[in-house]
Amino acid sequence: MLEAINITVCVGTKKLLRDVYFRSCPGELTVIIGPNGAGKSTLLKCLTGDLSPSEGDVMLDGTSIWSVPAIELAGRRAVLPQSSQLSFPFSVEEVVMLGLVSGRHGLSAKQLRPRVLEALDRVGLMSYLNRYYQELSGGEKQRVHLARVLCQVWEPRQNGRANYLFLDEPTASLDLKHQIDVLETGRKYANEGGGVIAVLHDIDLACVYADKIFVLNHGNLVAHGTPQDVVTTDLLRSVYHLDDRMLETKWGHLAKGQNLGKSWSELRPS
Amino acid sequence: MSEMTLSEAFKSPVTPARTSREVCQQYAVKALTVLLLIICFVSLAVGPTEVSVSHIFGAVNYWLFGDETALTLRDKVVLMDIRMPRTVLGCLVGASLAASGAMMQGLFRNPLADPGLVGVSSGAALAAVCVITLSSSLPAWILDDYSVYLLPWGAFVGGAATTTLLYKVATRRGQTSIATMLLAGIALGALSGAITGFLVFGSTDAELRDLTFWGMGGLGSSTWPRVWSTLPFALAVLVSLPFIAKGLNAFLLGEAEAFHLGFNTQHLKRLIIVLVAGAAGASVAAAGAIGFVGIVVPHVLRLVIGPDHRFLLPSCALLGASLLVAADVVARTVVAPAELPIGIITAIIGAPVFLSILLGRKNQVQL
Numbered sequence: 001m002l003e004a005i006n007i008t009v010c011v012g013t014k015k016l017l018r019d020v021y022f023r024s025c026p027g028e029l030t031v032i033i034g035p036n037g038a039g040k041s042t043l044l045k046c047l048t049g050d051l052s053p054s055e056g057d058v059m060l061d062g063t064s065i066w067s068v069p070a071i072e073l074a075g076r077r078a079v080l081p082q083s084s085q086l087s088f089p090f091s092v093e094e095v096v097m098l099g100l101v102s103g104r105h106g107l108s109a110k111q112l113r114p115r116v117l118e119a120l121d122r123v124g125l126m127s128y129l130n131r132y133y134q135e136l137s138g139g140e141k142q143r144v145h146l147a148r149v150l151c152q153v154w155e156p157r158q159n160g161r162a163n164y165l166f167l168d169e170p171t172a173s174l175d176l177k178h179q180i181d182v183l184e185t186g187r188k189y190a191n192e193g194g195g196v197i198a199v200l201h202d203i204d205l206a207c208v209y210a211d212k213i214f215v216l217n218h219g220n221l222v223a224h225g226t227p228q229d230v231v232t233t234d235l236l237r238s239v240y241h242l243d244d245r246m247l248e249t250k251w252g253h254l255a256k257g258q259n260l261g262k263s264w265s266e267l268r269p270s
Numbered sequence: 271m272s273e274m275t276l277s278e279a280f281k282s283p284v285t286p287a288r289t290s291r292e293v294c295q296q297y298a299v300k301a302l303t304v305l306l307l308i309i310c311f312v313s314l315a316v317g318p319t320e321v322s323v324s325h326i327f328g329a330v331n332y333w334l335f336g337d338e339t340a341l342t343l344r345d346k347v348v349l350m351d352i353r354m355p356r357t358v359l360g361c362l363v364g365a366s367l368a369a370s371g372a373m374m375q376g377l378f379r380n381p382l383a384d385p386g387l388v389g390v391s392s393g394a395a396l397a398a399v400c401v402i403t404l405s406s407s408l409p410a411w412i413l414d415d416y417s418v419y420l421l422p423w424g425a426f427v428g429g430a431a432t433t434t435l436l437y438k439v440a441t442r443r444g445q446t447s448i449a450t451m452l453l454a455g456i457a458l459g460a461l462s463g464a465i466t467g468f469l470v471f472g473s474t475d476a477e478l479r480d481l482t483f484w485g486m487g488g489l490g491s492s493t494w495p496r497v498w499s500t501l502p503f504a505l506a507v508l509v510s511l512p513f514i515a516k517g518l519n520a521f522l523l524g525e526a527e528a529f530h531l532g533f534n535t536q537h538l539k540r541l542i543i544v545l546v547a548g549a550a551g552a553s554v555a556a557a558g559a560i561g562f563v564g565i566v567v568p569h570v571l572r573l574v575i576g577p578d579h580r581f582l583l584p585s586c587a588l589l590g591a592s593l594l595v596a597a598d599v600v601a602r603t604v605v606a607p608a609e610l611p612i613g614i615i616t617a618i619i620g621a622p623v624f625l626s627i628l629l630g631r632k633n634q635v636q637l
Contacts, residue, residue: 050526074532081527087380088522088577091291098523101516102532152531 001025002047002077002164002195007056009042009219016042017053020221022214026162029186029196031206034216035240040199041082041168043216047197048079048166061161074102077164078149082172084141092128092136095144096120099151115154119147122185124178138173146170146182156194165189167198171205183209207231207264215239231261294574295581302588306361309592313357313599318607319348329354356492360598361591362504363489363557366549368590369507371564372583374433376518377542378440378451381569381627385550386561388455389462390432394547394554396462397428403469403477418495422503426551432458433543487558487613489598496556503552507545508587514542515579522577560613562620563590569627593619 004022008015017039024030024047032040045051046058049065058065060076068076078099086095096116100109120126123143128136133144153163167186171179179202186196187209200206206213207227215223215230217239223230236242242250251260314326328341329349338346367385374383374390385391401424436458440451470481517538520528529535553560567590568582575581597615604610 048530050529070529070534071532074530077530079527079530081524084523084527085379086522089572090522090577094576094578095523098519098531101520 001059001061001162002197003059004043004047004053005057005059007043007046007053007058009039009046009051010054016219017046017216018219019056020216020219021224022047022221024164024195024197024212026157026195027190027193028211029183029190029198029209030212030214031210032197032199032214032216033201033203033206037218038216039219040216042219044079044166044168044197044199048077049073060164071102074152075158075163076153076161077166078152079166080142080146080149080168080170082168083138084145086133090133092120092125092131092133092144095133096147096151099148112151115151116147119150119154120144122150123147124181139175139178142170142173143178143182146185150185150189153194156189156192162193162195164195164197167196169199169201171200171202179205203231203236203260204264207261208268213261227261227265228259229261231264232259236260291574291576295576295578298571298575298581298585299588302585302592306588306592306595309595309599310357310361313360313595314349314353316599316603317348317353319344321345321348325349351494352492355494355497356489356598357595359492359497359500359556360489360595362497362500363553363560364563364591364594365587366500366504366507366553366590367560367563367594368567368586369511369583370546370549370553371590372568372579372586373507373514373518373542374546374564375568376521376579377437377539377546379522379524380451381572382565382624383451384562384564385429385433385546386559386564388436388451389458390429390436390455390547390550391554391559391561392459392462392466393432394425394429394551395559396466397431397551398425398555399466399469399481400424400428402481403473406474406477419499422499422552422555424551425555426503426548429551429554430544430547432462433547437539437543487560488601488609488611489557489594490602490609492556500552500556503548507549510541510545511583511587512580514538514545515583518542518579518583519577558611558613560594560616562616562624563593565627566616566620566623567593569623 002024004020006019006021007017008019009017020039020043022032022043032043034040042051046053047065049058049068049070052066060068060073065073093116096119097109099119100112100116117126117129120129123146125140125143125147128140128144133141136144149165153165156163165186167182170182170186174182183198183205186198190196190211198210210227212225213223213227213230214221215235222239223235233247236247311326314329315321315323322345325341325345326349328338329346332338332341332346333350333354341349371384374385374388375381377383398421401420405420436451436454439454470478473481517528517533520531520533521535521538523531525535528538567586571582571585571589575585594612594616597612597619601610601612601615
């Protein structure tokens with residue numbers, strides 16, 4: 001279990017997060033939503049160990065994440081970045097192989113090659129193996145990185161403990177099909193016993209795929225729970241400042257149902 | 271993922287043929303070692319004094335095993351006291367410059383970073399000039415015995431200070447801006463140049479002669495003590511290459527990504543800064559400011575064997591050594607008996623390559 005216990009993050013005099021609680025359980029896909037500047041990325045950075053909160057602690061299976069060495073942490077969690085610049089002519093295969101630079105568990109590069117191929121297959125880029133990474137489109141690059149982080153924490157469960165997959169706005173540069181593909185991949189990872197934590201802007205997708213949703217606003221945790229319990233039109237009005245016209249434009253008749261989370265989770269693929 | 275899917279993947283029909291890049295990676299180090307040996311041999315053979323081929327082997331034999339049977343006294347002096355230290359120093363400086371260039375490009379995640387361009391070398395040169403002009407006030411016993419070692423250490427401190435300053439200036443919130451870095455490098459280079467000029471203005475004739483050497487760059491004053499004073503810095507870089515290669519690969523994705531992949535990025539960054547400063551400092555101390563080796567060699571090799579540092583770094587060291595020794599051979603033969611500054615040769619090769627990187631499509635550089 002990955003838990004953030006009442007963390008506060010200050011930068012200068014500004015509080016980016018105030019007393020925020022977060023929990024991700026193995027087997028669950030947990031989604032963090034909130035308007036721009038709500039502190040989603042800051043929370044994610046604390047959970048991945050990039051940023052040390054001013055107060056509070058992040059616990060991975062009961063141990064403070066700050067006491068876990070980077071190399072060990074790399075075997076337990078992988079992070080899909082929002083975007084990644086790479087100004088060197090790596091091939092797609094080499095980029096995916098970078099996911100295997102640590103935490104190999106004694107396996108050689110040759111033994112791990114099938115994993116690279118399967119990861120690329122899973123993101124639908126098998127035929128891109130020998131292409132230059134720099135020649136790909138933004139969405140394709142994102143999928144290459146998804147394959148890379150999948151390689152890094154290949155087993156959702158290992159030695160009785162869950163591994164964690166972090167997806168920071170994974171759908172931002174993807175077309176509709178691949179948005180669904182990446183969340184299906186996350187869903188599958190969670191179903192096999194891993195923990196998945198995603199920051200999403202698309203509330204519809206969040207409701208369809210999430211087990212739990214955490215809503216941040218102005219650095220505060222304003223709601224958390226299942227999509228049915230959390231995502232209501234009232235919440236959207238208060239957190240995103242949407243008026244009736246906007247709600248109607250985006251969701252039409254669904255908005256009148258008051259509980260978007262419930263409507264959408266009924267669409268969840270079985 | 272279960273065992274079964276892994277074995278299925280083994281049987282997967284999609285097993286692409288090995289790419290030419292992989293083949294090149296395999297043979298690069300061997301081929302470049304042969305190239306370096308040939309160029310070193312040429313460097314020993316070529317010069318104003320004719321030396322027979324058998325005497326060159328005799329000299330190598332003498333150097334390695336102390337057997338001087340196959341050597342005349344004249345050739346022993348020419349080879350052992352002039353050409354051998356010059357060749358060895360060329361190898362050390364070339365290898366250090368190319369490897370530290372590749373390391374710095376990895377650290378800054380940009381193929382245009384080079385100790386010479388971003389002012390590290392000029393910082394090191396400034397420190398070296400300080401050592402030369404200020405050392406006259408040191409006690410004589412230090413000067414007699416240690417002056418040759420003072421220079422590389424001074425240049426190392428200057429290089430380390432400049433690299434750290436550059437990284438601090440160019441990095442905001444974990445993102446290193448290459449544009450800021452190049453511009454800051456220009457500013458630091460100008461500042462170092464100004465202070466250097468000021469020091470030169472107030473120096474004595476003897477000091478002036480020493481100082482002129484820095485502006486030109488060259489292996490003309492190679493001696494064994496100079497080789498020994500450069501050796502530890504060059505060795506430190508060469509020995510560390512296999513240990514930092516994987517970390518540098520991860521670093522190319524970004525600093526946060528390297529941490530996510532399990533590397534202690536702070537340690538890695540400091541280590542690279544120290545190594546680059548050491549290599550650039552010792553090179554500047556030994557041979558003056560020689561530009562472009564650190565850009566040309568990694569760039570050319572990346573085109574052939576790709577950016578994977580496990581293969582790139584050792585190949586850079588070998589090709590850098592070959593390039594510098596070859597450039598030195600050209601520098602001391604084209605206008606013989608005079609010598610061209612070696613920086614002229616490397617700039618003639620290097621500047622067009624630098625421009626071609628900017629123009630190149632595959633390696634689009636984002637400032």
